[in-house]
Structure formats: structure tokens, C-alpha cells
Amino acid sequence: MFDLFSGLDAWVAISLVLALAFVLTYEFINGFHDTANAVATVIYTKAMPPHLAVMFSGLFNFLGVLLGGVGVAYAIVHLLPVELLMNVNTGHGLAMVFSLLSAAIIWNLGTWYFGIPASSSHTLIGSILGVGLANALITGIPLGEGINWKKAIDIGLSLVISPTAGFVLAALLLLALKRLLPLSKMHKTPETRREIDGKKHPPFWNRLVLVLSAMGVSFVHGSNDGQKGIGLIMxxxxxxxxxxxVLDLDSTTYQIERTRDATIHMRQFYQNNATTLADYLALGKANNVDLPKKFSCDPKTTEQTIAALLLALDGIKDYRDVAPDARSQVRRYLLCLDDTAKKVGKLPQMSSRDKKDLDNLRKDLTATTEYAPFWVILAVALALGVGTMIGWKRVVLTVGEKIGKQGMTYAQGMSAQIVAAAAIGVANIFSLPVSTTHVLSSGVAGTMVANRSGLQGGTVRNILLAWVFTLPVSMGLSALLFWLATKLLA
Structure with a gap:
């Protein structure tokens, strides 16, 4: 890890330390901001003592980050357009990262202070979009190209659908439990359990399910939200x-050859589909492989890009043998080819089989660019895990007592947590960032409606307002900060 500081100017090294500290601070805040939702039901229902619940939640968040992969991490990164990702330099990169993280941290701390279950994921995505749009305005490129809109729409849909699904499915699960086990003690609140049965804790099986589902939510939260921090650090x-x-210097010879083979097969794929792709990719019209060092990713230069990449990788068995400037160029070629392949895959004339072939080629193509060193994963895991153990009380009170007009029953807590763990787990499989906060609080609201407990209008209004305003506020704040930063660097 520490060799990354070797050869750096003092100001660059200090900037790097500050940038890494900002990312880890964001993840630390994410820990006590979002993970309070994971332990809210298990603490409120007295299934676990608070100190034990947050300790185990922190541990499972830690494990979730370690074992979660990097799919969601790069889904977040690729919200930014490929042109910006290809040509990030030190000053520009610092302005971008500090701006989006500052905006996210400010909003997260504000909503946490008032005990509002707002979404760190929502905040981060809004901050990234704000930076992308501000960059487009500053550099004079069309706003439509300032953000990867297809990825933004996919993520936006996941953020809208997941809480809706949480509300409906948690309500249905509670109704099923009430129908199948109408006389079960799981339908009591902690207060009625203590008054009628004289017991402090839930019945054994309900307690076990509450604990396991809470740890499940913690684990999938770590594997989903932790990856966002990994993407930011990268x-x-x-x-x-x-x-x-820019490239994974620990890539094996096999992985590098796999990247080279994917490039060759991609060229063959385009040639085999020349009838439908010739005009879109300008196939057969390339006369040389010379591309400018800071080139624009245009599908019509695909043949030149492929040729240039194969030339750059010719005979390479270890990326350390590639000159530093050439490594950045190789990454640009790979990002550009991946971006073009995504665009080709969306063309209506492409069959589902062709799209699947392209997706497989893209995975091999990006195997050595979409990665994270172990120390990055470990640092994020520690920040998120430790943050989980601090500052959880404000949001726990909101989720347990202030969403519904009556206290939460054990069955409600079980239903909300099981649905949240399942929904976030499915999102992880498809590398989609979702909000633990929104899914779980929506699940609790759904169970309150299904239980005919009613909802507290003030709390629900605050959660909805936070949900509505998070995106525009974080976008506007990060855009403003990015604009100011670029003016200072000019």
C-alpha cells in the first residue's frame, strides 16, 4: 500500500491522503447513517442488546464488503461518461472527488442529525450526476453526453422499484404470517409482550429470525454500499x-492474454456482423492505427482502437513492463472498446445471442481495469464496520416508533428485514446499487399499513421529502463545489 506514495510530489501526496480520508469518512458516516436501519428492528424488538447488535452488524458489514466483489463499485463509477473517465488528470480528478464527496457528506450528516432515514446511495449518485453535468457545462460538451444516461436510468429505476417492492412484499409477508399463524405471539409489540407475558424478549424462534435477518441485512448492505466506497477510492x-x-499491475499473464484474445474476438465479431455494423463502426475505412494521446471515443474509430490496443499489448506478459504513459493509453483503449460494445449491444438489429456474446467479450476485456487492491477493500470494510457501531440511536428510534402510529410487532420487524435482505441481495447479483434505508423503511411502512396500525404523517412526510430532495440537492451542491474547484485550479 505505502509504495503508492513513492515518487510523488509533496502536494500530490497530501492531496492523495486527504482524498482517501474523505472517501473513508464518507463510508464511516454511511456506517452509522444507513446501518442503523439494519439494526433498528432487532434493537427495538429487544431481540438483541444494542451494543451487541451494532457490534455484530459492524462485523457482518465488514464481511459483506470483503466478499461482495466490485460489480456495484464500477456500476457507480460508470455513471460518469467514458470521456471523463478516460482523461482524468490529477487536478481534475481531485476536484471531482472532493466535490462529490463533500456534497454527499454534508447531506448525510444533516439528515442523520435530524434522525431522518435518508439514503447514502441516493446522495452519492446525485453527487456523481452533479459533477458529470457540471463538467459538461464547463468543457462545453452537450449535457446529454455529460452523464452515462443509460446507466443512470438503470440505477434510478432500481432506486425507485426497490422501496416500492419493499413496501408491497413486506406487507404481503406480514399478511401471510397473520393468516397462517393468527394467534402467534409474534404479533405482539415489545410493550404488550412485557405487559401480558411478563417477558422482555421475543419468543425464541421470532428472536432467532429477527437476529439472522438483521445480520443478513447488514451483510448485503456491506456488499452493496461498501462497494460504492471502493469505486470512489479507485x-x-x-x-x-x-x-x-489504471491497470491491475498484479494481472497474471493469462489475464493479459485473455484481454488480448477478447480484443481479437471483438474485431472478428464486428467483421462477422459487417453487414449491419459497417456504417455505424466505419468498418474497412481505417487506414492507420495512429490515435491522438487524448482521443475521443468514437465508434467510427473502433478499428484503429483495436489495432492500437493489440499493438500496445503485443508480447506483454506483465503490465509492469509497460511504460507508465502507455498504461494510461491501454486503459483508454479498453474503456473505449467497452463503451462502444455497450452501444453496439443496444442497437435494435442485434440479436439476443449477439448481445450475449458481446457481454461475455466485455467481461474479458475489462478484467484488468475493473478491479480493486485488497487493501482498498479492507480499508472500506473497516470504515463501514466501525461506523456502524456509532451514532445509530437517532435512526433506530425513527424506524421503530415514528413510522407507524403504534409500536412495531415482532412479525413486522421480521417481515421488513427478510424482504430488505432479499431485495438488496438480488440487487447485488445484478450489480445495481440500491438504498438499504429506503428498502427497509418502506418495508416497515408496508407492514404498518398491512397491520392497520396507520402511519405517522409527519415522519412519512419527512422521509418522502428527503427522498425527493436528496437527488436535486446533492446534484446542485456537488455541481457548485466542482465549478468552484475548477475555477480555483484554473
């Missing part, structure tokens, strides 16, 4: 010390 490292991180 943006920092690629922007500030590109020579060491």
Missing part, C-alpha cells in the same frame, strides 16, 4: 497516481 487512485492503478 477513482481517486486512477486520477492521482494513474501509473500504478
Amino acid at each position: 477513482l481517486v487512485l486512477i486520477g492521482i497516481v494513474p501509473a500504478k492503478f
Whole structure:
């Protein structure tokens, strides 16, 4: 890890330390901001003592980050357009990262202070979109190209659908439990359990399910939200010390050959589909492989890009043998080819089989660019895990007592947590960032409606207002900060 500081100017090293500290601070705040939702039901229902619940939740968040992969991390990164990702330099990269993280941290702390279950995921995505749009305005490119809108729409849909699904499915699960086990003690609140049965804790099986589902929510939260921090750190490292991180320098010879083979097969794929793709990719019209060092990713230069990449990788068995400037160029070629392949896959004339072939080629193509060193994963896991153990009380009170007009029953807590763990787990499989906060609080609201407990209008209004305003506020704040930062650097 520490060798990344070797050879850096003092101001660059200080900037790098500050940028990494900002990302880890964001994840730390995410821990006590979002993970309070994971332990809210298990603490409120007295299934676990608070100190034990947050300790185990922190542990499962830690494990979730370690075992979660990097799919969601790069889904977040690729919200930014490929042109910006290809040409991030030190000053620009610092301005981008500090702006979006500052905006996210400010909003997260504000909503946490008032005990509002707002979404860190929502905040981060809004901050990234704000930076992308501000960059488009500053550089004079069309706003439509300032953001990867297809990825933004996919993520936006996941953020809208997941809480809706949480509301409906948690309500249905509670209704099923009430129908199948109408006389069960699981339908009591902690207060009625203590008054009628004289017992402090839930019945054994209900307690076990509450604990397991809470740890499940913690684990999938870590594997989903933790990856966002991983993606941000990789943006920092690629922007500030590109020579060491634009490519995975620990890639094996096999992985490099796999990348080269994917490039060759991609060229063959385009040639085999020349009838439908010739005009879109300008196939057969390339006369040389010379591309400018800071080139624009145009599908019509695909043949030149493929040829240039194969030339750059010719005979390479270890990325350390590639000159630092050439590594950045290889990454640009790979990002450009991946972006073009995504666009080709969306063309209406492409069959489902062709799209599947392209997706497989893209996975091999990006195997050595979409990665994260173990120390990055470990640092994010620690920040999220430790943050989980601090500052949880405000949101626990809101989720347990202030969403519904009556206290939460054990069955309601079980239903909301089981649905939240399942929904976030499915999102992880498809590399979609979702909001633990929104899914779980919506699940609790759904069970309150299904239980005919009614909802507290003030709390629900605050949660909805936070949900509505998070995106525009974080976008506007990050855009403003990015604009100011670029003016200072000019």
C-alpha cells in the first residue's frame, strides 16, 4: 500500500491522503447513517442488546464488503461518461472527488442529525450526476453526453422499484404470517409482550429470525454500499497516481492474454456482423492505427482502437513492463472498446445471442481495469464496520416508533428485514446499487399499513421529502463545489 506514495510530489501526496480520508469518512458516516436501519428492528424488538447488535452488524458489514466483489463499485463509477473517465488528470480528478464527496457528506450528516432515514446511495449518485453535468457545462460538451444516461436510468429505476417492492412484499409477508399463524405471539409489540407475558424478549424462534435477518441485512448492505466506497477510492487512485492503478499491475499473464484474445474476438465479431455494423463502426475505412494521446471515443474509430490496443499489448506478459504513459493509453483503449460494445449491444438489429456474446467479450476485456487492491477493500470494510457501531440511536428510534402510529410487532420487524435482505441481495447479483434505508423503511411502512396500525404523517412526510430532495440537492451542491474547484485550479 505505502509504495503508492513513492515518487510523488509533496502536494500530490497530501492531496492523495486527504482524498482517501474523505472517501473513508464518507463510508464511516454511511456506517452509522444507513446501518442503523439494519439494526433498528432487532434493537427495538429487544431481540438483541444494542451494543451487541451494532457490534455484530459492524462485523457482518465488514464481511459483506470483503466478499461482495466490485460489480456495484464500477456500476457507480460508470455513471460518469467514458470521456471523463478516460482523461482524468490529477487536478481534475481531485476536484471531482472532493466535490462529490463533500456534497454527499454534508447531506448525510444533516439528515442523520435530524434522525431522518435518508439514503447514502441516493446522495452519492446525485453527487456523481452533479459533477458529470457540471463538467459538461464547463468543457462545453452537450449535457446529454455529460452523464452515462443509460446507466443512470438503470440505477434510478432500481432506486425507485426497490422501496416500492419493499413496501408491497413486506406487507404481503406480514399478511401471510397473520393468516397462517393468527394467534402467534409474534404479533405482539415489545410493550404488550412485557405487559401480558411478563417477558422482555421475543419468543425464541421470532428472536432467532429477527437476529439472522438483521445480520443478513447488514451483510448485503456491506456488499452493496461498501462497494460504492471502493469505486470512489479507485477513482481517486486512477486520477492521482494513474501509473500504478489504471491497470491491475498484479494481472497474471493469462489475464493479459485473455484481454488480448477478447480484443481479437471483438474485431472478428464486428467483421462477422459487417453487414449491419459497417456504417455505424466505419468498418474497412481505417487506414492507420495512429490515435491522438487524448482521443475521443468514437465508434467510427473502433478499428484503429483495436489495432492500437493489440499493438500496445503485443508480447506483454506483465503490465509492469509497460511504460507508465502507455498504461494510461491501454486503459483508454479498453474503456473505449467497452463503451462502444455497450452501444453496439443496444442497437435494435442485434440479436439476443449477439448481445450475449458481446457481454461475455466485455467481461474479458475489462478484467484488468475493473478491479480493486485488497487493501482498498479492507480499508472500506473497516470504515463501514466501525461506523456502524456509532451514532445509530437517532435512526433506530425513527424506524421503530415514528413510522407507524403504534409500536412495531415482532412479525413486522421480521417481515421488513427478510424482504430488505432479499431485495438488496438480488440487487447485488445484478450489480445495481440500491438504498438499504429506503428498502427497509418502506418495508416497515408496508407492514404498518398491512397491520392497520396507520402511519405517522409527519415522519412519512419527512422521509418522502428527503427522498425527493436528496437527488436535486446533492446534484446542485456537488455541481457548485466542482465549478468552484475548477475555477480555483484554473
